[in-house]
Amino acid sequence: MTILLRHVESRDSIALQDIYSDPDAYGGTLQTPYPTEDTWKRRIESLPEGSVSLVAESDGKIIAHGAVICAARSPRRKHVGQLGIVVHRDWRQQGVGSTLLAALIDTAENWLNLSRIELDVYTDNAPAIALYKKHNFQTEGTHPHYAFRNGEYVDCYSMARIRE
Numbered sequence: 001m002t003i004l005l006r007h008v009e010s011r012d013s014i015a016l017q018d019i020y021s022d023p024d025a026y027g028g029t030l031q032t033p034y035p036t037e038d039t040w041k042r043r044i045e046s047l048p049e050g051s052v053s054l055v056a057e058s059d060g061k062i063i064a065h066g067a068v069i070c071a072a073r074s075p076r077r078k079h080v081g082q083l084g085i086v087v088h089r090d091w092r093q094q095g096v097g098s099t100l101l102a103a104l105i106d107t108a109e110n111w112l113n114l115s116r117i118e119l120d121v122y123t124d125n126a127p128a129i130a131l132y133k134k135h136n137f138q139t140e141g142t143h144p145h146y147a148f149r150n151g152e153y154v155d156c157y158s159m160a161r162i163r164e
Contacts, residue, residue, distance in 0.1 A: 005103050008053040013040035015062035025086045027149055028125055052107045056100045063091040066100045068108045081108050083119040097131050115163045123155045137161045
């Protein structure tokens with residue numbers, strides 16, 4: 001399996017709509033069901049300056065998306081990025097997430113000069129938590145009733161990776 005990583009482009013909006021339409025995808029993020037292609041076009045086009053948004057492709061099909069959104073508007077948090085990542089259900093547990101995450105970390109730390117990468121992950125998302133720990137993210141706290149998902153409140157962990 002060959003995985004190609006590249007920066008997201010406007011033409012990717014349909015593929016991202018498809019990935020984020022999966023109940024596991026929007027159930028594991030703060031996304032809501034039924035995203036539109038136009039929503040994804042706007043998100044791609046309004047990426048904050050200094051941020052990075054990548055897709056992973058295999059055989060020309062987008063199989064994952066991830067981004068590090070920089071807090072560049074805050075002079076006191078220019079060193080921080082917020083991470084998000086989703087892997088298409090057919091490609092989970094095959095190393096795609098790890099490959100994409102490693103590229104996002106490398107870009108954030110070695111090219112954007114970020115020393116802190118933060119993320120939020122639901123406490124019941126064991127595969128994602130294991131992936132983040134593999135890449136040296138540490139749990140910093142728990143947020144009870146963090147978000148409303150599928151008719152109930154769910155907790156999340158705040159995790160971060162700090163470059164020393």
